[in-house]
Amino acid sequence: MTSARPPGRVWAHVGQPFTPGTSPEPLHDVLIVGAGRMGSALALALTEHAPHLRTLLIEEGGLPNEDGATILAPGIWTLAHLPDTQREAARWTLERLRTLLGDDIQARAYLTLHGQPAPGRQPTRDLLAAQPASLALLDPDLLSYATAYEAHTYRPGTLAQTAAQAAIRRGTDLLLNTRATPHPGGHVTLERLTVTNTHQIVTHETHNLRAPLVVLATGAHAPAQAEHHLGVHTRHARAYRQTPHLATPSTEGAPILHVHGLTLRPQHGAYTLIPPIHHRDPHGYVPQGGQLTGVPTGLRRETLEDLVGLMDALPALATPDLHLGRSLADIPGAWLALPGGRPDAAPTHERLDDHAHLLLGGPHADTLGLWTADQLAQKIARETERGQ
Template identity: 85%
Template sequence: MTTPTPGRVWAHVGQPFAPDAPYDVLILGAGRMGSALALALHDHAPSLRTLLVEEGGLPNEDGATILAPGLWTLAHLPDAQHDAARWTLNRLRDLLGDDLQARPYLNLHDRPTPGTQPTRDLLATHPQSLALLDPDLLPHAEAHEAHLYRPGTLAQTAAQTAIRRGTDLMLNTRATPHPGGRVTLERLTVTNTHQIVTHETHTLHAPLVVLATGASAPAQAEHHLGLHTRHARAYRQTPHLDAPSTPDAPVLHARGLTLRPQHGAYTLIPTIHHRDPHGYTPQGGHLTGVPTGLRRETLEDLVGLMDAVPALATSELHLGRSLADIPGAWLALPHGQPDAPPTHQRLDDHTHLLLGGPHADTLGLWTADALAREIAGGSRQ
């Protein structure tokens, strides 16, 4: 078997951009969806020349990939999506190995439903987890399989593997799509006064451009291509709960809130109620007149859960003073729905849209692979 020639990486403006030949595919965005697509294209269409473009580093610390839960579970998926989720799990095992950690996932209820067991019984060997909640208000629990990982590590691993197989990567570059498969690339640098400026500009043409820029992708399609989509976005924060967690602590889910064990404590993954309207600017709320960094909707949800999860009513919950104190990022909502699965969509003859969203942890790799298969089929025609 012929060893593939590794791709080239342009990480900063000191490296002159001089591709060897025109590209067949330009992937804008090197989060986990764009990176997964680049890798999947080598499986299904290895002859295509691909350039992966990222505005930040790898992985990008500003996007939703870094702040995603990194939680694979079937708990909230319909049966029709289970096969795709299982495929994704096997792919995660291949890419992450020991970095993928199996954990129990307990969906907590105030009423018994089919398959539930007493919460006290399921948490008998996890007293620290039991101390977080009131088992009299959440007495029933449904156990599911779950696996934890770091989405940033997934994006980095997928991109690096794709590069070893021949994908080119351009970092610190702002990409703007235009009709007809044309993309403007602005290579960014930092001045001695810490201003981010455009150092040089390039224009590329390719038969296919994929918008994998997360929550920004629908706006890019509308503003730069004149194409309206039904997709939307929401601003999701992931507050920190400084309650101790053990290496084998289960993931807890109660009334829409997920408590993910992480770094010896917990990261809170709140529910997403709806899409944020166009032009919405996230604002922190107030608790007893004191400004907090939690947006009002998230703060109201946590206050409503304080009886059932008493740890939320303690100083262990980090409220912050402003929005900058609480990690948060814009999250894509495929089809504008908070529970919609990841999706890909052909926008015109030259452009595809690839969106992750709330279920990207469990279904994202499958969706990226499905788009790669579609692209490969089109390239053979």
């Protein structure tokens, strides 16, 4: 079931006046803070499960936000590392991805590499016989066996944009370049942002909105917002993940390789490296950059140690193909939410108080994020039908 409403309104910059009005009744039923893939997916799902609700999607940056976790996410759907209980949700997500992205999602093999034989493992040389370029990345004498999984790759930023645009066509309103601060009772302070001629981000105007329901979908920032502004302590954590570049050539059908926590994702004719997530960040580590400039940050020590420790098994890491930057400002990275405080936890949603929900993607958002957003949309639909 979809909404018969006209398309929603979009406020992209401060030159478009935003007039929430002075009516004592809320103009929107749901305020979604954060238009990454989780918030955008929720907005779209609400148009299907609760088309009667008036929804405002709020994003501090553009669409998608250039310095958020969505734009730098791996974009790998795979059943690898998932328990059997989550596979049905993963399959549902894959069908949803195909519906939204069409040809922008690509099937690939996913190989987890091992040094010892075990049931279900096959010789690495056999699995990579048709991929000599991929075989050249590793030492097959040290990583002689592999487990193969189904996988698909896509761009999470494209997913966020596609989902948001579809939601807007069905009546969702979108407010960009706006910082939102939640308060108890469904109140939200909106600061519309602009950039001065000296490249400073400043508040152009401030508005106060109220809605029966506010959803925090701001990724790694959401637990802190819940605690600092709503007074609700959560068990969730965050980590800072970086994705160095490996210039070793990759072919169109090159498989994804996974070695001791490091993932090599074929992308743009080379590889993006996705290191394991370190739960705790170094003391005093404060990444700089991002915002509206897109300036990334320096390489953190733990990520470098991971790569050095794998250079024997993956000789390509010990060549000039590994780009660690000419300065400390060349390695992109983003804060990542850890649902439940664990790097292996699935995306989740939870009620914070009578007027607020928390929606988190985390490390498995590529595979399970759309399903989780859809589950929250169904929950909101049931609650509104009961008049709660």
